[in-house]
Amino acid sequence: MPELPEIETIVRGLKENILGKRIIIINRSDKKFRNPDLENGLSSIQGAVVCDIKRRAKYILIYLQTEAKAAEQILVIHLGMSGKLLFKSGYDPKKHDHLVLGLANGEYIVFNDPRRFGSIMYFANEDALADSEAFGKLGIEPLDHEFTDAAFERILTSSSKKIKSVLMDASKIVGVGNIYASEALFEAHISPQRRASSVSSTEGEKLRIAIINVLKDAINSGGSTLRDYVRVGGDVGGFQHKFKVYGRKGQPCLVCGAPIEMVRIEDRSTFFCSQCQK
DNA sequence: ATATCGACCTGCTAGC
DNA sequence: TGCTAGCAGGTCGATA
Numbered sequence: 616m617p618e619l620p621e622i623e624t625i626v627r628g629l630k631e632n633i634l635g636k637r638i639i640i641i642n643r644s645d646k647k648f649r650n651p652d653l654e655n656g657l658s659s660i661q662g663a664v665v666c667d668i669k670r671r672a673k674y675i676l677i678y679l680q681t682e683a684k685a686a687e688q689i690l691v692i693h694l695g696m697s698g699k700l701l702f703k704s705g706y707d708p709k710k711h712d713h714l715v716l717g718l719a720n721g722e723y724i725v726f727n728d729p730r731r732f733g734s735i736m737y738f739a740n741e742d743a744l745a746d747s748e749a750f751g752k753l754g755i756e757p758l759d760h761e762f763t764d765a766a767f768e769r770i771l772t773s774s775s776k777k778i779k780s781v782l783m784d785a786s787k788i789v790g791v792g793n794i795y796a797s798e799a800l801f802e803a804h805i806s807p808q809r810r811a812s813s814v815s816s817t818e819g820e821k822l823r824i825a826i827i828n829v830l831k832d833a834i835n836s837g838g839s840t841l842r843d844y845v846r847v848g849g850d851v852g853g854f855q856h857k858f859k860v861y862g863r864k865g866q867p868c869l870v871c872g873a874p875i876e877m878v879r880i881e882d883r884s885t886f887f888c889s890q891c892q893k
Numbered sequence: 894a895t896a897t898c899g900a901c902c903t904g905c906t907a908g909c
Numbered sequence: 910t911g912c913t914a915g916c917a918g919g920t921c922g923a924t925a
Contacts, residue, residue: 617918673919696919697903711903730902732919749920776895785920792918841918842905861918882897884916 617673617694619757619790620833621844621852625700626670628847629677632702633665633724638679640717646731656737660688672753672789675700676744686740691749695732701725702847729843754787757826762788764816767823771811778814779807779880782826791826794839794861797886799826801860806892807885808878832857860886 617625641657650656663679666687670676677690692700692714706715706723714726714735726735738744745751755762755770770787771778781787782796791799800807802825805818814822838844838852841862845851855862859869864877868888878885 621918693919695902696917728902729904730917730919732901732903734920774894780895783919794918839918844918883919 617698617838617844618792618795618833619670619673619830620795620836620854621838622670622673622675622694622790623834624838624846624852625694626668626675629668629675629700629702629724632722632847633718634668635664635666636718636720636722637662637664638716639719640715642715642717644713646713650734650736653735653737656688656690656739659684659739660690660737663688671750672756672785673792674749684739688740689738689744691734691736691738691744692726693734693736695728695730695734697730697843698726698728698733699843699845700847701727701845701849752786753789754785755789757788757790757830762823762827764820764823768816768819771814771819774811776811777807777880778805778809778811778822779885781811783881783883788826790830793883793885794858795826795829795833797861798859799829801887801892802829804892806889807880807887860888862886 638660639662641661643657660679663681665677666680667678673693675692678687679690680687703723703725705721709727711729712725712727716724755766774781779796779800782791797807799822803822805814805822833839833854836852836854836857837846839854840851841855860875863875863886865874868875868891871888871890873888873890875886876889
């Protein structure tokens with residue numbers, strides 16, 4: 616489901632609700648999450664206090680402090696396609712609840728994920744996280760200062776892949792998924808089928824700005840809800856009403872009126888206007 | 894290095 | 910009504 620704006624919205628919602636609170640109950644479903652050390656990790660955060668919540672790429676990082684350990688431990692959750700992370704003032708069990716964290720005052724954090732493409736990971740400290748397979752090779756954060764014109768140009772010129780694939784390649788740029796890749800390319804008037812290396816530096820600069828603007832606009836709208844995504848309080852996002860191309864196959868382009876086209880790139884539906892995007 | 898699969902899963906919708 | 914095929918905000922790994 617969720618791309619950078621949705622994860623960012625969830626992280627902000629969590630910060631409002633659980634910072635400083637203590638985890639006293641940990642319940643996990645018996646479903647596998649392919650993490651051999653998870654059980655030990657979960658038992659070691661018993662009684663921990665939530666001291667920070669961050670986003671890296673599409674991962675939610677919950678920093679936890681216990682009396683027993685000097686270092687902050689980190690619980691990491693990835694929502695996959697269908698995951699939800701909910702904050703509740705009481706717990707009503709639902710199908711596909713995989714992790715339930717009970718807080719001291721009867722409140723709960725619930726990770727629910729029907730398709731189980733999501734993941735839960737545990738790291739004993741920041742170094743362990745940075746050295747991990749998942750985090751070690753992550754690319755640039757598009758909303759950080761490091762996402763400069765020069766850095767983006769290096770990425771584009773060094774790849775002969777289709778530009779949309781490059782935008783979605785998390786080893787190069789993180790957080791941009793199937794929706795926002797299509798939307799940003801539309802804003803920049805660039806066809807998703809172009810080779811990255813064929814994008815001029817002028818076009819690249821427009822695309823870099825488009826990526827930043829689309830992501831920021833989506834965050835300001837609380838993310839995009841197609842099916843599963845909701846904020847931690849259960850509210851849907853609003854950016855789906857602002858899509859210019861995503862999901863609009865056959866409908867008129869909002870700029871020129873030509874029908875929006877859909878193609879498959881790396882087996883993902885890709886939407887664009889062949890009149891506006893060259 | 895890139896492209897193209899398949900895998901991992903459940904649930905919803907369109908079409909018969 | 911009920912079946913099936915196809916599709917879905919993501920990643921990872923094998924193969925050509």
